[in-house]
Amino acid sequence: MIEVDGLTKRFGPVTAVDGLSFTVRPGHVTGFLGPNGAGKTTTMRVILGLDAPTSGRATIGGRRYDGLIRPLREVGSLLDATALHGGRTAWMHLLSVAQSNGIPKTRATEVLRLTGLEGIARRRAGGFSLGMKQRLGIAAALLGDPPVLMFDEPVNGLDPEGIHWIRGFFKALAAEGRTVLVSSHLMSEMAQTADHLVIIGRGRLLADVSTADLIESSARRDVLLRSPRAGELAGLITARGGAVKPQDDGALVVTGLDAAAIGDLAAAHGLAVHALVPRQASLEDAYLDLTEENTDYRGGTR
Amino acid sequence: MTAPTRLSPTDVPNEPASSHPVPSLLTRAADLVASEWTKFRSVRSTYWTLLVALVTPVGFSALVAVAFANAPAAGGPPPDPLLPEVLSLEYAVISVSVLGVLGFSAEYSTGLIRTTFTAAPRRRAVLAAKAVVLGAVTLAAGELVAFASFFLSQAVLAGHHQGVSLSRPGVPGAVLAAGILLCVCALLGLALGSIIRHTAGGIVATLAVIVLPSILGLLPAPWSGRVGRFTLLDAARQVAALHPATNLFAPGLSLLVLLAWPAAALALAAVLITRRDT
Numbered sequence: 001m002i003e004v005d006g007l008t009k010r011f012g013p014v015t016a017v018d019g020l021s022f023t024v025r026p027g028h029v030t031g032f033l034g035p036n037g038a039g040k041t042t043t044m045r046v047i048l049g050l051d052a053p054t055s056g057r058a059t060i061g062g063r064r065y066d067g068l069i070r071p072l073r074e075v076g077s078l079l080d081a082t083a084l085h086g087g088r089t090a091w092m093h094l095l096s097v098a099q100s101n102g103i104p105k106t107r108a109t110e111v112l113r114l115t116g117l118e119g120i121a122r123r124r125a126g127g128f129s130l131g132m133k134q135r136l137g138i139a140a141a142l143l144g145d146p147p148v149l150m151f152d153e154p155v156n157g158l159d160p161e162g163i164h165w166i167r168g169f170f171k172a173l174a175a176e177g178r179t180v181l182v183s184s185h186l187m188s189e190m191a192q193t194a195d196h197l198v199i200i201g202r203g204r205l206l207a208d209v210s211t212a213d214l215i216e217s218s219a220r221r222d223v224l225l226r227s228p229r230a231g232e233l234a235g236l237i238t239a240r241g242g243a244v245k246p247q248d249d250g251a252l253v254v255t256g257l258d259a260a261a262i263g264d265l266a267a268a269h270g271l272a273v274h275a276l277v278p279r280q281a282s283l284e285d286a287y288l289d290l291t292e293e294n295t296d297y298r299g300g301t302r
Numbered sequence: 303m304t305a306p307t308r309l310s311p312t313d314v315p316n317e318p319a320s321s322h323p324v325p326s327l328l329t330r331a332a333d334l335v336a337s338e339w340t341k342f343r344s345v346r347s348t349y350w351t352l353l354v355a356l357v358t359p360v361g362f363s364a365l366v367a368v369a370f371a372n373a374p375a376a377g378g379p380p381p382d383p384l385l386p387e388v389l390s391l392e393y394a395v396i397s398v399s400v401l402g403v404l405g406f407s408a409e410y411s412t413g414l415i416r417t418t419f420t421a422a423p424r425r426r427a428v429l430a431a432k433a434v435v436l437g438a439v440t441l442a443a444g445e446l447v448a449f450a451s452f453f454l455s456q457a458v459l460a461g462h463h464q465g466v467s468l469s470r471p472g473v474p475g476a477v478l479a480a481g482i483l484l485c486v487c488a489l490l491g492l493a494l495g496s497i498i499r500h501t502a503g504g505i506v507a508t509l510a511v512i513v514l515p516s517i518l519g520l521l522p523a524p525w526s527g528r529v530g531r532f533t534l535l536d537a538a539r540q541v542a543a544l545h546p547a548t549n550l551f552a553p554g555l556s557l558l559v560l561l562a563w564p565a566a567a568l569a570l571a572a573v574l575i576t577r578r579d580t
Contacts, residue, residue, distance in 0.1 A: 087346055088345055092341075099337040140417065
């Protein structure tokens with residue numbers, strides 16, 4: 001279990017994390033979502049004792065990270081897969097990490113097999129693709145067979161097969177009762193991997209919900225309707241219990257009645273309909289709605 | 303890329319660990335030293351810098367001895383028969399300083415330091431483990447160079463009847479003391495690499511700390527001695543001399559000065575290492 005409590009981290013005038021509180025529970029894959037610069041990596045660094053919080057605290061199983069003895073047996077983490085010495089072989093890298101926590105060599109061999117890296121263990125990590133480096137980082141995180149796992153943007157650089165593999169891997173780890181926290185800036189990715197979502201923007205908590213609940217709440221269905229006699233149709237729809245929201249371009253957005261009912265209604269009254277489009281908001285839309293106000297870096301086209 | 307292994311239920315051991323017996327402090331220290339030793343021996347820069355540190359001074363000592371022996375009219379015999387060996391050791395200072403700086407700067411520049419500190423959140427223990435590994439290797443290298451240079455230069459000087467033997471009182475101690483120089487410079491580099499966190503900056507700072515104070519030795523007497531006695535290189539020459547200079551500290555005190563440089567730098571590194579974010 002990871003607990004973040006009133007966490008604030010400032011870098012000079014910049015507040016990267018602002019009074020953030022959330023709990024990550026075992027047995028689930030928890031997605032840690034937010035736009036770039038939202039404070040995900042900073043939060044993870046504070047949890048791992050790499051950065052000191054300005055105020056608040058983060059604990060793992062009730063203890064501060066720097067109080068853990070042989071921490072790799074408690075928490076496995078991957079922050080930056082490219083953080084390797086390019087001249088060192090994958091095997092030597094893993095061995096040095098294992099030795100620091102008294103983990104036997106046999107386990108290093110085992111995690112190489114788990115991540116499909118046995119074939120390249122004796123090669124220098126500098127020549128690895130990003131996907132191979134991600135696998136090596138995941139191998140290192142698994143060394144201590146820890147009950148808590150944290151991954152920062154682990155999908156970056158993986159090919160489709162690798163992404164498929166990693167999703168199953170996270171789910172399998174969570175199914176064993178482990179706590180798994182995975183960050184991403186892509187809602188579509190997390191929707192397929194995570195059971196629970198912690199969404200932040202500008203260092204603040206925006207949502208702490210189960211993925212199912214977010215889908216439920218965001219599943220607003222409506223129908224886009226265009227008609228030369230929109231005014232009359234609007235009256236009929238309202239009379240039937242539907243809600244009508246006129247758009248700037250003259251179209252109507254109808255909720256409460258489905259497309260078939262609207263079409264029948266129009267036909268019954270001999271009113272022409274030019275367009276009748278059932279629409280469903282995606283999870284991505286819900287995420288964008290949430291984070292829109294809380295994005296630091298935004299492209300000019302949105 | 304190799305095909306990923308499909309995860310079957312037996313692949314990942316069940317029952318996530320919750321409690322482990324707490325290993326003793328000594329076991330944990332040994333673990334960290336083993337880890338740092340693996341890192342140290344698994345990159346090529348270690349071998350290149352050590353090769354340069356070993357080969358350059360040994361060859362150089364013979365050349366210096368030849369120069370001393372063949373120029374009796376101009377400069378007379380060497381002021382100290384052990385000087386060629388000490389001078390040659392100074393030519394290994396640069397490469398062991400680089401080796402020391404890289405101990406931390408290579409980890410900071412790649413980001414590997416975060417893996418290191420995540421695996422070992424007690425950062426001072428990491429500093430200590432790196433110092434043990436680097437110190438042991440550079441001490442061994444320094445003594446190897448010191449004795450090899452001694453025998454080579456004395457062999458040359460002996461041909462001109464200017465050599466001294468290892469059995470002469472004071473000689474073994476002086477040669478042993480000379481061998482410390484490389485370890486001192488490497489540890490100074492390690493500390494400054496940890497403080498500056500940047501390879502080029504760390505190397506410049508280390509060499510500046512070693513070399514620049516020696517300029518003060520060029521001050522007019524008696525200030526050359528009054529200030530020079532505190533500099534790292536003059537202290538090293540003093541402990542390694544058969545006939546110590548009279549205007550500097552005695553060899554015993556000079557040895558303390560020599561050790562104080564890396565000790566002070568490591569102390570500062572130990573203070574800063576826990577205070578800064580990575």
